[in-house]
Structures are given as C-alpha cells and as structure tokens.
Amino acid sequence: MTALRNRRGIALPVTIFIITLMTITLAAAFARVGAEREVATGASEAISALTVAQSGLQRYLGVSTSRPPDGDSVRFNVTGGYADVVARIVESDSLDDQKTMYVLRSTGYVIVPAQGATAQGKRTVAQFAQWQVGNIRAVAAFVAANQVRTATGGGVGSIRFDGIDGCASALPVVSARARSGSQFNTGTYAPTPAVVSGSGGVVADTTGIDWRAIVGGTFTPDYRTLPPTGAYSSYLISGDATLNTSGTGLLIVTGDLTTTGTGTVAWYGVVLVGGAINFNARRNQFYGLVVSGLNEQLGGAPPPQGTIGGGGGSSRYWFEYDSCHVANAVEALTGLAPIRNAWVDNWASY
Numbered sequence: 001m002t003a004l005r006n007r008r009g010i011a012l013p014v015t016i017f018i019i020t021l022m023t024i025t026l027a028a029a030f031a032r033v034g035a036e037r038e039v040a041t042g043a044s045e046a047i048s049a050l051t052v053a054q055s056g057l058q059r060y061l062g063v064s065t066s067r068p069p070d071g072d073s074v075r076f077n078v079t080g081g082y083a084d085v086v087a088r089i090v091e092s093d094s095l096d097d098q099k100t101m102y103v104l105r106s107t108g109y110v111i112v113p114a115q116g117a118t119a120q121g122k123r124t125v126a127q128f129a130q131w132q133v134g135n136i137r138a139v140a141a142f143v144a145a146n147q148v149r150t151a152t153g154g155g156v157g158s159i160r161f162d163g164i165d166g167c168a169s170a171l172p173v174v175s176a177r178a179r180s181g182s183q184f185n186t187g188t189y190a191p192t193p194a195v196v197s198g199s200g201g202v203v204a205d206t207t208g209i210d211w212r213a214i215v216g217g218t219f220t221p222d223y224r225t226l227p228p229t230g231a232y233s234s235y236l237i238s239g240d241a242t243l244n245t246s247g248t249g250l251l252i253v254t255g256d257l258t259t260t261g262t263g264t265v266a267w268y269g270v271v272l273v274g275g276a277i278n279f280n281a282r283r284n285q286f287y288g289l290v291v292s293g294l295n296e297q298l299g300g301a302p303p304p305q306g307t308i309g310g311g312g313g314s315s316r317y318w319f320e321y322d323s324c325h326v327a328n329a330v331e332a333l334t335g336l337a338p339i340r341n342a343w344v345d346n347w348a349s350y
C-alpha cells in the first residue's frame with residue numbers, strides 16, 4: 001500500500017509537468033503564429049504606405065502650377081490613406097534662372113477604417129525635382145543650324161519669312177536666322193532680311209534649347225507618334241517623321257521632318273527638328289517658331305542641307321512668328337520636372 005501511494009505521488013507531479021509543458025508549447029506556437037501574422041500584416045501595410053506616399057508625391061507634381069515656396073506642405077487624401085508632401089529648396093540660382101532644385105518628401109499613412117483613425121502603416125519617399133518654366137527663346141520665325149537655301153528659277157512658289165508677331169503681343173523677331181553658307185535668294189522677309197552667319201553650333205546655341213537633354217530622355221511628351229492628337233499637345237518622335245496633316249502644340253523630331261500631301265500642312269506652335277525639314281507638301285504653313293539642324297549640338301556629322309521652295313507656282317512656304325501659339329505650345333511644360341534616377345524610397349532612414 002505504501003508503494004502504491006508513492007507511485008501515485010510521483011505520477012501526479014509528472015502529469016502536471018507534462019500538462020504545463022504542453023501548455024507552454026501551445027502558447028509558444030500561438031505566439032509564433034501571431035508574430036508571423038504581425039510580420040505579414042506589417043509588410044502589407046508597409047507596401048500600402050509606399051503606394052500612398054507615391055500617390056501623394058505624384059499628385060503634388062501634377063497640381064503645382066506656381067513655384068512652391070521653401071517648406072511648402074500639402075496633405076492629399078488618396079485611396080488607402082493620406083500623404084503629407086513637403087517641398088524643400090536644395091539649390092536656388094542667385095540669378096533666378098527659373099531652375100530651382102527641390103527635394104519633395106512624401107510620407108504616406110495607411111488608414112484602415114475598421115481600426116479607427118490611427119495610421120496602421122507609415123512610409124516616406126522622396127524625389128528630387130527641378131522647377132521649369134514653359135518658355136523658349138524667340139530668335140527668328142525660322143532658325144536653321146543646318147545649311148538651307150531657297151529655291152530659284154521657275155516654279156519656286158510663295159516663300160515668306162515674317163518675324164512680326166501675329167499675336168500682336170510681343171516685339172518682332174528676325175525673319176530668318178541660318179548658319180554660314182545658307183542662301184536666301186527668293187521670298188519676302190519682314191521686318192528684316194535673313195541673317196546668315198556663324199557655324200551650325202553657334203546658331204543652335206542661340207536658341208537656348210538643350211537639345212542633348214531632350215534627346216537624352218529628360219523630356220516626357222504627351223505622344224511619341226504622329227498624326228497629331230488633341231489641342232496644343234507635345235510630340236517627341238525619335239528618328240525621321242512625316243507630317244501630312246495640320247496640328248498644334250510642340251513637335252520635336254530627332255531626325256528629319258518631311259511634310260507631304262497635296263493640301264495644306266499647317267502647324268500652330270513650336271517645331272524643333274534635329275536634322276533637315278523637307279517641304280514636300282503643296283502648302284506648308286508654320287505659325288509660331290521653327291528650328292532645324294539642332295543635332296549640331298550633338299557633334300558628329302552635320303545635319304543635311306534643306307531646300308525651301310520649288311514645288312510649283314501654287315506651292316506655299318510660310319513661316320510666321322506668333323507668340324500666342326508659342327505660349328500655348330509650351331504652357332504645359334511649366335511645373336516641377338522629376339530628375340531621373342533621383343527617387344528615394346527610404347528617405348526616413350537618412
């Protein structure tokens with residue numbers, strides 16, 4: 001009887017120990033599952049916060065129509081939460097060349113309505129951007145950094161270079177400006193004769209256009225193909241392009257531009273061409289500014305020579321400066337331009 005009691009006395013503590021051990025094991029398992037769930041939830045909320053922060057950053061870039069002051073702060077309510085965006089000036093030119101550098105910091109907060117107003121996730125991103133103003137230097141109604149010549153003899157057609165502002169809101173500009181070796185022997189010119197002097201590089205630089213940056217990918221257009229779509233849109237065509245209909249806005253062609261058709265091809269705005277312009281349409285009319293031969297800024301072989309006129313007596317080659325069409329063409333370029341490869345997704349860690 002005594003031995004039985006001893007065995008029972010030993011079994012009870014062992015049982016209690018086993019039950020306790022199993023309880024601890026189950027509690028540890030539940031704790032591990034809970035921790036893993038928290039990690040998964042935290043990772044999901046971090047991704048959601050990144051999305052919210054980036055959405056706020058893009059909203060700020062899109063709505064800024066005037067140069068932000070240092071420390072400008074805006075809150076945007078977006079899907080999934082809200083983002084606080086702060087703009088800080090990191091470089092401001094003392095001459096105020098309208099190229100102020102900013103760092104835009106956007107902090108995204110994830111809000112889950114079922115869990116109240118407290119943010120469930122937070123993430124900060126940053127983007128370096130430069131304030132740019134949509135303007136272009138008005139040198140002449142037609143500028144050619146490549147050599148150009150006007151056709152002579154029979155069937156030249158109507159050639160006109162007019163630097164008097166068709167909008168009547170700006171001072172006149174030169175009728176035509178071209179590199180040495182160009183020939184303007186026919187046509188009408190107002191208010192001045194064509195100016196022919198300097199190398200192609202010099203003429204290209206007078207426009208103030210950073211052609212290397214444009215072809216290098218810093219400019220994002222509305223469209224990358226023709227024909228033109230929409231009013232005063234921007235187009236960037238890589239290589240040669242053909243224009244057989246009228247349009248408005250900013251047209252950029254990195255190669256040669258050729259006009260075609262038996263009717264009128266008219267462009268209202270700004271035309272920038274890396275190579276030559278081949279005027280093969282019956283009536284070619286440009287109201288704004290036209291520049292060709294900008295590939296001179298890239299070095300290498302000079303752009304090909306262009307010829308104006310020679311399409312017959314009823315053909316037309318008109319270049320008329322119009323500041324209103326120019327302003328409308330570049331107006332959409334005013335704003336904050338993100339700098340490539342300058343986005344940071346862990347700004348808070350610095």
